[in-house]
Amino acid sequence: MQRRDMLKLGLGSMAALAAGWTGRAWSGGPAQAGAPLSTGALDAAAWTAARRWTQTPFGRIAHVERGAGPAALFLHGFPLNGFQWRGALERLSAHRRCIAPDMLGLGYTEVAEGQGVTPADQVRMLADLLDRLGVDSVDLVANDSGGAVAQLFAVAHPRRVRSLLLTNCDAETDCPPPALKPVIDLAREGRFATEWLAPWLADHALARSPQGLGGMTFTHPHNPTDEAIEMYLRPLVDNAARTHAYALGLDSNVLAGVEAALKQGGYPTRILWGTGDDIFSKDSPDYLAGVFGESRGVRRIDGAKLFWPEEFPDLVAEEARRLWGV
Known part of the structure; x- marks a missing residue:
């Protein structure tokens, strides 16, 4: 069985219709526009130079900051890191103190x-990190497994959340998605990093192929870039045990029972969903939009895959500014 077919296990077809902020059809999504949007000036060298570490009981937490004022916290997914949000930070740092931790x-x-390194551990770490950075409340922006962490953070610390912008991610009804099972199984056997990630790191063309990270989770065939592959996969291959521990931390419904608390949340929440994603359920965006008490609805991005926020930072920035009222 091809890796791509394994990751599609249990998922149906992609969503067909797109909706804008007001509920009207969205037919001009970036995936239809052809070329990807620029990711701004924060390349790998600049990101590495900007990286700082904060010592906590959980470890030394790597993070990059840009901007000043009220804080926005950007949570990445698996197997990425904060570098995923470089374009969004470039565009939003004029409006927020943007913080992107690993x-x-x-x-x-x-x-x-x-x-x-479970999602519950991530929530405790993030609360501690924000305390150490002198941050009381945040606008949360999240993708993939980072979206599950964002929901858990909002349940544990609702008064610390000003707003929530969720892109393709877990929902209580789809956590973990069936497509993740092959990854979890290989991680349990200690084989995921060596059998999937290491070959992609060694052969960037393979990483961008239909059987690779790019073909499975990025919208455009030239993504992820060479430098992004190195930034994402090098630390995971070099630290395979912790990589596998992260995957195993996703082997249960970590969002079980959160719906009632999310309904009580007083923070405005916006859902952005790439319809080309075949990892998460096509039903999840509407479910999520109906869960939050202060929902601002769903915007679908036609044909965009799971990690589209990296490819279309202008769209993330547009929606974030609208949600934040800036």
Whole structure:
């Protein structure tokens, strides 16, 4: 069975219609426009130079900041890191103190000995990190497994959340998605990093192929770029045990029972969903839009795949500014 076919396991066809902020059809999505949008001036060298570490009981948390004022917290998915949000930070730092950490078990964060890396651990780490950075409340922006963490953070710390912008991610009704099962199974056997990630790191063309990270989760065939592949996969291959621990932390419905609390949340929430994503359920965006008490509805991006926020930062910035009222 091809890796791509394995990742499609259990998922149906993509959503067919798109909706704008007001509910009207959205037919001009970036995936239809052809070329991807620019990701701004923050290349790998600039991102690496800007990276800082904050010592916490959870480990040394790697993060990049740009801008000043009220804080916005950007949460990445698996197997990426904060570099995913470089374009969004470039565009939104004029309006917010933008903070993009690397999650425990991913990227360049150094996990403390014996520290867990489950979504619940991520929530505790983020609350502690924000305390140490002097941040009381945030606008949350999240993708993929980072979206599950964002929901758990909102449940645990509702008064610390001013707004929530969710892109393709877990929902209580689709957590973990069936497509993740092959990854979790290989991680349990200690084989995921060596059998999937290492070959992609060694052969960037393979990583961008239909059987690779790019073909499965990026909209455009030239993504991820060479430097993005190195930024994302190098630390995961070099630290396979923690990579596998992160995957295993997703092997349960970590969102079970959150619906009632999310309905009580007083923060405005906007859902942005790429319809080309065949990892998460096509039913999830409407479910999520109906869960939050202060929902601002769904915008569908026609044909965009799971990690589209990296490819279309102008769209993320547009929606974030509208949600934030700036």
